[in-house]
Each structure stands twice: as C-alpha cells, then as structure tokens.
Amino acid sequence: MERTARTGPPFIKIFEEERELTVYLIVDISASGEFGSNQQLKREFGAEIAAVWDFLL
Numbered sequence: 061m062e063r064t065a066r067t068g069p070p071f072i073k074i075f076e077e078e079r080e081l082t083v084y085l086i087v088d089i090s091a092s093g094e095f096g097s098n099q100q101l102k103r104e105f106g107a108e109i110a111a112v113w114d115f116l117l
Contacts, residue, residue: 083117085110 087110093103 081117083113085113 087103087106089103089106093106094101096102096105
C-alpha cells in the first residue's frame, strides 16, 4: 500500500470538466438595424457576429 509522508494514504480527486453552458445570443432587429453601409446593414452584421459566437461556444 502506498503512503505519503504527511497524510498517510494518498488522496485522489477526480476532476470532471463541466461543458454545458447556457448562452443567449440576442440581436437587435428593430428599425435601427436598417442603418449601415452600402455593403452591409447593422442587422446583417449583428446576425453574423451571433453566428460566429454560436460556432465558437
């Protein structure tokens, strides 16, 4: 039987990583989302950012 110098038998703690995470991605789709450049509206940009976060999480 293995023993340690200080406490006697070794103590082993099993770490279990918690992977479940609840995240809410909220995008403003009000009339102000119609503002933007010629290439992209604020609403479209917000949807793309939310999609990237969804992929990363």
